[in-house]
Amino acid sequence: LxxxxxxxxxxxxxxxxxxxxxxxxxxxxxxxxxxxxxxxxxxxxxxxxxxxxxxxxxxxTPRRRPIQSMKTQRGVLEDDYELGEKLGSGFYGNVYRGKCLRTGMAVAIKVLPRTGDREADATVRREVAAMRGGAMHTAITEIHEFYESSDHFYIVMEFVDxxxxxxxxxxxxxxxxxxxxxxxxxxxxxxxxxxxxxxxxxxxxxxxxxxxxxxxxxxxxxxxxxxxxxxxxxxxxxxxxxxxxxxxxxxxxxxxxxxxxxxxxxxxxxxxxxxxxxxxxxxxxxxxxxxxxxxxxxxxxxxxxxxxxxxxxxxxxxxxxxxxxxxxxxxxxxx
Structure with missing residues (x-):
């Protein structure tokens, strides 16, 4: 004891x-x-x-993959990924466990609301740009895809277990x-x-x-x-x-x-x-x-x-x- x-x-x-x-x-x-x-x-x-x-x-060691492999798209997240349990919350949004519907791969999905504030939107884009710019380093979380909808941003990342x-x-x-x-x-x-x-x-x-x-x-x-x-x-x-x-x-x-x-x-x-x-x-x-x-x-x-x-x-x-x-x-x- x-x-x-x-x-x-x-x-x-x-x-x-x-x-x-x-x-x-x-x-x-x-x-x-x-x-x-x-x-x-x-x-x-x-x-x-x-x-x-x-x-x-x-x-x-470098990942040896082109930075351009990260997709940026407007679309429906649910067409490609299943949103699961919440993993954590922060000041800007929530992170959920997800699954790629095509491959079954586990991912983490950061969901951030779009408030209509230009600076807030710019903050999200800076976050994506920083992750994308660090794509060749193994110690920076790998980003898979970035979705935009009318009311949310979705950053699909590797799931770290x-x-x-x-x-x-x-x-x-x-x-x-x-x-x-x-x-x-x-x-x-x-x-x-x-x-x-x-x-x-x-x-x-x-x-x-x-x-x-x-x-x-x-x-x-x-x-x-x-x-x-x-x-x-x-x-x-x-x-x-x-x-x-x-x-x-x-x-x-x-x-x-x-x-x-x-x-x-x-x-x-x-x-x-x-x-x-x-x-x-x-x-x-x-x-x-x-x-x-x-x-x-x-x-x-x-x-x-x-x-x-x-x-x-x-x-x-x-x-x-x-x-x-x-x-x-x-x-x-x-x-």
């Missing part, structure tokens, strides 16, 4: 967008957390090179470094592709990273993605406060460095098991925001005794307060 109690308390206290770990349980479990994922993963990737990641072999990173961490505890390194490399590669196209994801967090049952990583939810000049910030148009960079909290703007800060928070949580600026999982959003701006990451937990110095050094470089001093995604992937 003592072993199960922290998990039960954690599930009861968990709120969407609020990551709360029982730190005593995390410290006890961290060194015995199972190493899961693809076969041979532990030998394929290590935190190394002094400040970053070194890889014995690549884990990301392994669960959110957030749920995996809650249920299984922190990842060991090799598995965490592989995950960050995959997500970093997806971010690099977006940044190369001048796109900022703007909502990197464990809930938007999902894994297949085989351990393959997917970055999802491009609903707040926007185009940005690499030298300019843009007015805040979405995201999650707990993953905002200090400059976002201070000025309500986002730029490409914001994604790297959020990725640093994700890495911290994946290896350490708690939020770097809310170690007890009890702070309200306002307190967490103040901590992000003025405090340093909390490495006080005993779990960090078993984490390598290169990994901690990498975290410090991703979580620099000054965005000009923060690692770029290219620098991250070069280490």
């Amino acid at each position: 003592e072993e199960a109690s922290p998990r039960a308390c954690l599930r009861r206290s968990m709120r969407r967008h609020a990551f709360a770990f029982a730190r005593r349980w995390v410290a006890r479990e961290a060194r015995t957390a199972p190493r899961l994922g693809r076969a041979g993963l532990g030998a394929a990737c290590l935190f190394a090179g002094g400040a970053g990641l070194a890889w014995a072999e690549p884990t990301t 392994g669960g959110e990173l957030l749920d995996l961490l809650v249920d299984g505890g922190p990842f060991r470094e090799p598995r965490a390194a592989a995950l960050i490399k995959e997500v970093g590669g997806a971010i690099a592709l977006l940044h190369a196209q001048g796109m900022c994801h703007s909502d990197i967090k464990p809930e938007n990273i999902v894994l297949t049952k085989e351990g393959q990583v997917r970055l999802i939810d491009f609903g707040t993605t926007f185009a940005v000049d690499a030298k300019l910030d843009q007015a805040l148009n979405g995201g999650t406060v707990q993953f905002f960079a200090p400059e976002t909290i201070a000025s309500r703007t986002m730029g490409l460095p914001s994604d790297l800060w959020a990725l640093g928070v994700v890495l911290f949580m994946t290896v350490g098991g708690y939020h770097p600026f809310d170690g007890q999982g009890e702070a309200d959003i306002e307190t967490t925001a103040v901590n992000i701006r003025h405090e340093e990451p909390d490495f006080a937990d005993p779990v960090w005794e078993g984490v390598s110095e290169p990994c901690k050094h990498l975290l410090h470089r991703l979580l620099r307060k000054d965005p000009d001093d923060r690692l770029t995604v290219e620098q991250l992937l070069q280490h």
